Amino acid sequence: MDIVVSIKSLVFTYQNAKEPSIRGINGEIGDGEFLMIMGHGGAGKSTLCCAMNGIVPRFYNGEYSGNVFIAGKQTTQYNPSDMAKRVGLVLQDFEAQLFSTNVELEIAFGLENIGLPSVEINRRIDRYLDLIGLNGMRKVDIYTLSGGQKQRLAIGSVIAMEPNVVVMDEPTTDLDPVGRQGVLSLAGLLRDGKRTLVMVDNEPDAAVGADKLWLMKDGEMIAQGVPGDYLKDEKLLVSCGVMPLQTISLFRRMNWQGDPLTVEAALELIQKNNLVQYRDRIIWTDSNVFSGNNFIIEAKDLSYRYPGASQDVLKDINFGIKRGEFVAILGQNGSGKTTLAKHFNRLLKPTSGELLVNGKQTTQYRQNELARLIGYVFQNPDNQIFASTVKEEVGFGLKVLGENAKVIEKNVAEALAVTGLEGYENMSPFVLSKGVRQRVAVASVLSVKPEAIILDEPTTGLDYQHQRGSLDMLKRLNKKGHTVVIITHSMWIAEEYADRCIVMKDGEIISDGKTRAVFADEDRLVRASLVPSPIVRLSNRLGTKAMNVDDMVKELSDESIHLQ
Amino acid sequence: MNLSIYSDDKTWLHSLDPRTKLFGTTIVFIVCLCFNHPLHTGAIALCMFALVLSAGAQKAIWKLRYIILMLFLFSAMLWPFFTSGKTIVWTWKSLKLTRESILYGLAMGFRLSTFVITGLILMATTKNEEITDGLIKMKIPYPLAFAFSTALRLVPTFVKVGATIVQAQVSRGLDLESRNIISRFGKFIPLAVPMFISAIRYTNLLAMALESRGFSPDMQRTFFYEPTMTKRDWIILSFLAALLFISLYMRIILNMGVVMPGRI
Numbered sequence: 036m037d038i039v040v041s042i043k044s045l046v047f048t049y050q051n052a053k054e055p056s057i058r059g060i061n062g063e064i065g066d067g068e069f070l071m072i073m074g075h076g077g078a079g080k081s082t083l084c085c086a087m088n089g090i091v092p093r094f095y096n097g098e099y100s101g102n103v104f105i106a107g108k109q110t111t112q113y114n115p116s117d118m119a120k121r122v123g124l125v126l127q128d129f130e131a132q133l134f135s136t137n138v139e140l141e142i143a144f145g146l147e148n149i150g151l152p153s154v155e156i157n158r159r160i161d162r163y164l165d166l167i168g169l170n171g172m173r174k175v176d177i178y179t180l181s182g183g184q185k186q187r188l189a190i191g192s193v194i195a196m197e198p199n200v201v202v203m204d205e206p207t208t209d210l211d212p213v214g215r216q217g218v219l220s221l222a223g224l225l226r227d228g229k230r231t232l233v234m235v236d237n238e239p240d241a242a243v244g245a246d247k248l249w250l251m252k253d254g255e256m257i258a259q260g261v262p263g264d265y266l267k268d269e270k271l272l273v274s275c276g277v278m279p280l281q282t283i284s285l286f287r288r289m290n291w292q293g294d295p296l297t298v299e300a301a302l303e304l305i306q307k308n309n310l311v312q313y314r315d316r317i318i319w320t321d322s323n324v325f326s327g328n329n330f331i332i333e334a335k336d337l338s339y340r341y342p343g344a345s346q347d348v349l350k351d352i353n354f355g356i357k358r359g360e361f362v363a364i365l366g367q368n369g370s371g372k373t374t375l376a377k378h379f380n381r382l383l384k385p386t387s388g389e390l391l392v393n394g395k396q397t398t399q400y401r402q403n404e405l406a407r408l409i410g411y412v413f414q415n416p417d418n419q420i421f422a423s424t425v426k427e428e429v430g431f432g433l434k435v436l437g438e439n440a441k442v443i444e445k446n447v448a449e450a451l452a453v454t455g456l457e458g459y460e461n462m463s464p465f466v467l468s469k470g471v472r473q474r475v476a477v478a479s480v481l482s483v484k485p486e487a488i489i490l491d492e493p494t495t496g497l498d499y500q501h502q503r504g505s506l507d508m509l510k511r512l513n514k515k516g517h518t519v520v521i522i523t524h525s526m527w528i529a530e531e532y533a534d535r536c537i538v539m540k541d542g543e544i545i546s547d548g549k550t551r552a553v554f555a556d557e558d559r560l561v562r563a564s565l566v567p568s569p570i571v572r573l574s575n576r577l578g579t580k581a582m583n584v585d586d587m588v589k590e591l592s593d594e595s596i597h598l599q
Numbered sequence: 600m601n602l603s604i605y606s607d608d609k610t611w612l613h614s615l616d617p618r619t620k621l622f623g624t625t626i627v628f629i630v631c632l633c634f635n636h637p638l639h640t641g642a643i644a645l646c647m648f649a650l651v652l653s654a655g656a657q658k659a660i661w662k663l664r665y666i667i668l669m670l671f672l673f674s675a676m677l678w679p680f681f682t683s684g685k686t687i688v689w690t691w692k693s694l695k696l697t698r699e700s701i702l703y704g705l706a707m708g709f710r711l712s713t714f715v716i717t718g719l720i721l722m723a724t725t726k727n728e729e730i731t732d733g734l735i736k737m738k739i740p741y742p743l744a745f746a747f748s749t750a751l752r753l754v755p756t757f758v759k760v761g762a763t764i765v766q767a768q769v770s771r772g773l774d775l776e777s778r779n780i781i782s783r784f785g786k787f788i789p790l791a792v793p794m795f796i797s798a799i800r801y802t803n804l805l806a807m808a809l810e811s812r813g814f815s816p817d818m819q820r821t822f823f824y825e826p827t828m829t830k831r832d833w834i835i836l837s838f839l840a841a842l843l844f845i846s847l848y849m850r851i852i853l854n855m856g857v858v859m860p861g862r863i
Contacts, residue, residue: 085807088811090807090810090811093810094806094807094810114815115810115813115814115815116813116814116815116818118810118813119810119811119812119813120813122811123811124807124811126804126807126808128804130756131801131804131805131808132804132805132808134749134752134805134808134809135727135728136603136605136726136727136728137607137726139823140726140728140823140824143823144728144812144814145812145813145814146821146823147820147821147822147823148812148813148814148815148818148820149813150818150819150820150821151821152821153821153822153823153824153825156821156823157823174607176603176605176607178603192812193811193812196812196813343661343662377766380770382766382769382770402769402772402774403772403774406769406770406771406772407772410770411767411770413763413766413767413770415763417793417796417797417800418760418763418764418767418793418797419764419767419768419771419789419793420792420793420796421788421789421790421791421792421793431771431789432771432772433772435771435772435773435774436772465796479771480770480771483771483772
């Protein structure tokens with residue numbers, strides 16, 4: 036097999052950084068291979084991706100040593116447009132990568148840049164729109180595409196330039212499960228088309244289909260080899276900030292033989308070795324009714340339409356969230372989750388119907404009264420961080436609400452303690468990592484001590500350990516009496532942490548109930564572009580109640596004790 | 600919410616060469632500057648309004664209706680106090696209003712709205728890429744042409760980011776409703792800092808995305824939509840050139856359409 040990418044003792048230190056981001060990286064990628072790179076936040080995955088297409092060091096200043104060869108030539112010797120013909124780079128943020136008016140022009144942009152005649156451009160638009168599943172959408176305004184379609188278009192616009200290697204840096208992080216599947220199956224198509232593919236992703240199921248896996252930790256390469264060899268190793272994955280495969284975890288904990296990487300493989304092994312007693316499938320009653328009147332947030336026939344739009348984005352929404360609940364709002368990109376949540380603290384006002392907080396319409400509150408009742412953490416912490424120290428940032432809400440210095444001091448200290456930010460008080464929030472900035476944003480909302488806290492995608496861009504860290508923190512707050520509402524695409528987070536799930540599709544609630552009941556109805560979830568995590572799919576098929584590995588182990592062990 | 604101005608349609612204005620539309624917009628701007636009588640600038644505004652209907656650009660105008668209305672009202676109300684004419688209509692202490700200054704204010708209101716409406720017609724009927732291509736064909740250097748059309752394109756993006764930042768800070772209790780000017784100034788920093796950070800981050804990502812699509816300022820590129828001047832383009836350009844000539848002739852030689860002689 037020909038070697039397309041060859042990396043030799045690569046070290047790169049960003050300007051003004053003390054430590055190198057990547058060091059001593061060696062590796063080779065063969066023609067037509069599908070390589071998966073995984074590692075914790077800050078492990079150097081993105082830097083390595085950027086080094087492969089020469090953006091490091093051409094675009095970023097810093098100290099660079101070692102070599103990266105693409106098709107035998109050093110990246111530093113290519114000029115950008117030659118490089119684009121060799122290596123295509125797809126970034127996580129699909130919004131920033133799409134800048135054209137419509138779909139065909141987006142694909143055409145790169146092809147114009149490398150000087151193809153318009154007949155050829157036309158031919159390639161046809162071919163690649165077909166590949167990415169957007170045929171017939173040539174003239175469509177990019178704004179109207181779904182998240183998954185946008186990311187597929189970003190990939191299409193890069194592969195249309197027919198580079199030797201396609202590098203994708205966390206292309207699925209911002210997508211709902213079905214959008215993510217679309218991108219992953221596109222990766223499969225590319226591989227079948229003998230195109231070399233490098234992908235960074237932190238969910239282990241994506242690595243199952245890869246030819247090779249590289250694991251990174253603190254800028255160094257920890258492991259290189261066949262994915263199956265390393266995906267079996269729970270400890271190794273966790274130490275690299277990667278979530279272990281739930282099927283593997285279950286088999287290890289139960290002392291069962293075999294290393295099933297997928298739900299199907301696990302089921303096959305269970306049946307073959309008769310590991311679990313057959314049981315009837317539980318019929319979960321979908322208790323849609325949440326009785327009582329102790330609602331902190333309640334929607335009555337709520338509809339919303341953006342000014343000047345011709346369609347409602349929220350249609351006749353009814354639900355009530357009780358004090359002390361932990362609720363997850365799920366649904367595909369653009370289903371109206373964020374629009375709904377923005378009603379909770381009156382960032383948006385219902386077009387018709389009403390939204391009540393503690394039984395009173397949000398429109399009857401003053402904004403700063405609502406800020407004390409409902410805290411709202413936005414998806415991107417950088418949308419709100421501005422102060423020069425963490426302490427000032429976290430105390431800002433209290434200050435503008437007119438609290439005195441003593442209260443501010445006390446509440447800030449408490450908020451920092453609960454978010455695990457002690458010791459960061461006098462640091463600038465801008466030098467902190469994404470995970471820590473996210474916690475600063477949460478702390479700055481917590482310091483006001485709102486009764487309910489709403490978080491929009493609190494885990495996007497965080498690695499496994501930080502995701503767990505944030506959610507454990509939210510669970511603690513919830514235990515202390517705060518109502519918690521999260522909007523998330525991450526199924527395992529909803530399954531493990533939420534008491535209740537609200538599933539949205541096209542501006543309507545299609546499912547609302549106890550998390551277990553909601554996740555038992557896989558057909559309905561698929562309609563909302565959601566797919567339960569492996570352990571729940573397994574649980575649904577085995578007829579168990581468990582929604583995470585721990586509970587599953589407990590449930591199945593109790594049974595075996597019972598049998599004896 | 601969709602903030603983009605372009606409407607995907609197939610009117611005669613959409614199918615014109617971008618160069619024709621860029622020249623046309625410039626000519627309308629100059630013709631507007633020729634007159635300061637409200638009947639004349641009003642007539643031009645009316646013509647442009649007819650063009651809006653024929654270009655199907657009503658949506659774009661509707662999106663920016665408040666801005667257009669504000670521009671008209673503010674200039675119609677403020678100009679009369681800053682200009683002076685001969686026929687006094689009303690006085691109070693040192694303030695005075697004259698018939699000429701009131702007419703001038705109205706003319707300016709029409710003129711400014713016409714500027715905005717004309718710009719919107721251009722953007723509603725011309726894709727960003729066509730503007731770039733048109734500018735390049737007019738021998739504007741590629742980096743400049745690209746920067747111009749990218750700046751236009753980024754406006755809705757940044758408006759959206761700005762709205763999110765305002766919402767994020769309001770959620771934390773930032774009170775933007777209070778009227779105190781001094782305290783308002785203090786509220787500027789929590790909005791400005793995230794705005795700058797986002798803008799820098801976004802442009803950085805955009806630059807990376809552009810590079811990985813082979814963009815470099817000094818390259819030879821091809822055009823997927825090759826702009827071509829048709830007979831219709833030349834007819835329209837000749838018509839506009841004649842209009843420009845007549846307007847200049849009316850203003851400079853015949854001194855028509857003027858309420859305030861010394862002013863543009």
